[in-house]
Amino acid sequence: MGIKLSRVTLTYIFQTTLNQVSTTTQPTTLIETQTILRCNFTSTNLSQSCVYLRIEGPETTIFEDFIVSGPRSITTASGGTHICDGTNLNANPTPGGTLTTAMDQAAQDLGFTYDGTYSSEFEDYFIQSIAGVTQTLTQFWGILSNYQFTPTGGCQFQAQRGDVVLWAFDAFNAVAFLHASSSPTISYPDTSSYPITVIVGTPHTLYVLDGSTNSPIAGALIANQITNASGMVVITPTVPGTYSYKATKSGTIRSNYVTLVVVPT
Numbered sequence: 654m655g656i657k658l659s660r661v662t663l664t665y666i667f668q669t670t671l672n673q674v675s676t677t678t679q680p681t682t683l684i685e686t687q688t689i690l691r692c693n694f695t696s697t698n699l700s701q702s703c704v705y706l707r708i709e710g711p712e713t714t715i716f717e718d719f720i721v722s723g724p725r726s727i728t729t730a731s732g733g734t735h736i737c738d739g740t741n742l743n744a745n746p747t748p749g750g751t752l753t754t755a756m757d758q759a760a761q762d763l764g765f766t767y768d769g770t771y772s773s774e775f776e777d778y779f780i781q782s783i784a785g786v787t788q789t790l791t792q793f794w795g796i797l798s799n800y801q802f803t804p805t806g807g808c809q810f811q812a813q814r815g816d817v818v819l820w821a822f823d824a825f826n827a828v829a830f831l832h833a834s835s836s837p838t839i840s841y842p843d844t845s846s847y848p849i850t851v852i853v854g855t856p857h858t859l860y861v862l863d864g865s866t867n868s869p870i871a872g873a874l875i876a877n878q879i880t881n882a883s884g885m886v887v888i889t890p891t892v893p894g895t896y897s898y899k900a901t902k903s904g905t906i907r908s909n910y911v912t913l914v915v916v917p918t
C-alpha cells in the first residue's frame with residue numbers, strides 16, 4: 654500500500670512541503686509511505702561513502718537525504734576537471750568518496766549545477782555557487798562534517814559512512830547549526846532523520862540543539878511551536894499520516910528534518 658518514492662522524489666516532496674509545514678497549525682501530511690535509502694553499515698566497499706547530506710540555501714533546503722558517492726573527477730565551469738577522492742594534497746592514503754563528491758552526486762540526481770575555482774595550492778575547489786545560490790562579498794558556502802567545520806576543502810576530506818555532511822550558505826555568519834531530533838542527545842551515525850512511529854494522541858517531544866556544541870536552542874520554530882530553554886517542544890499528533898519538520902531560527906542554519914509516522918491507536 655502507499656506510494657513508492659525514489660530518493661529524488663522524496664527530496665522534492667520535502668522541499669515543496671516545507672513552507673506548508675511552517676504555516677499551518679496542523680502538520681501537513683506529506684506522503685503515505687516513504688522509501689528512504691539508509692546507509693549499509695555492513696558494506697565492505699569502503700571507497701563508496703554513504704552519508705546524510707544536507708545542502709542548506711538561504712531560503713530553502715536544496716538537498717537532504719542519504720547519498721552514496723565514490724572517488725571521481727569532477728568538473729566546474731570556473732575550475733575545470735580534477736580528481737576529487739580525498740588523496741588531494743595527500744590528505745588521505747587511499748581514494749574514497751568526499752564531501753564534494755557527495756554534493757556532486759546530489760547535483761547529478763537533482764539536476765542542479767554548482768561552480769567553484771580550483772586551487773593548485775590546495776588541490777581543491779573553492780565552491781562559490783550551488784544550485785544558483787552564489788556567494789557574495791560577505792556570505793560564503795561553508796562545509797561541515799558532523800556539524801564541525803572541516804579544516805580542509807571538500808575534495809581533501811573523505812566522508813565516512815554515516816557522517817552528516819552539511820554544505821551551508823552563509824555558514825561563517827551563522828551563530829548555530831540547528832539539529833532536530835526526537836532524542837535529547839546527538840550521536841553518530843546520526844539516525845535523527847529516520848522516521849519514528851507515534852500513536853495518535855500521544856505527546857511526543859522534539860529537541861532542537863546546536864549540532865556543533867550540543868547546546869539546547871531556545872526560541873527555534875518547529876512544528877508550529879517555539880522551543881523552550883531546554884530546546885524542547887511537545888507535540889500531540891491528532892491525525893494519522895507522515896509529518897516532517899525542520900527547525901528554524903534567525904541567524905542560524907536550519908535543521909535536518911525529523912519525520913513522524915503517526916498511526917491510529
Ligand code: B12
Pocket residue numbers: 742771772775777778779780781793794795796797802803804805806807809825
Ligand atoms: C579568507 C579565507 C577564507 C574566506 C574567503 C573569503 C573570500 N573573500 O573569498 C572564506 C571564509 C569564504 C573561506 C572559506 C573556506 N576556507 Co578558507 N581561508 C581563508 C584564509 C584565512 C585566507 C585566504 C586569503 O585571503 N589569502 C590571501 C589571498 C590574496 O590569496 P588567495 O589565494 O587569492 O586566497 C583565496 C583562496 O585562499 C580562497 N580560499 C579560501 N578558503 C579556501 C579553501 C579552499 C579549500 C580553497 C581551494 C580556496 C580557499 O579564497 C581566498 C580569497 O579569494 C586562509 C588561510 C590562509 N592563511 O591562507 C583559509 C584557508 C585557505 N581556508 C581553508 C578552508 C578549509 C576553508 C573552508 C573549506 C572551510 C569550511 N570548512 O567551510 C571554506 C571553503 C568552502 C568552500 N566554499 O569550498 C583552509 C584550506 C586548507 C586546505 N588544505 O584545504 C585555509 C588554509 C585555512 C586553514 N585551515 O588553515 N576561507
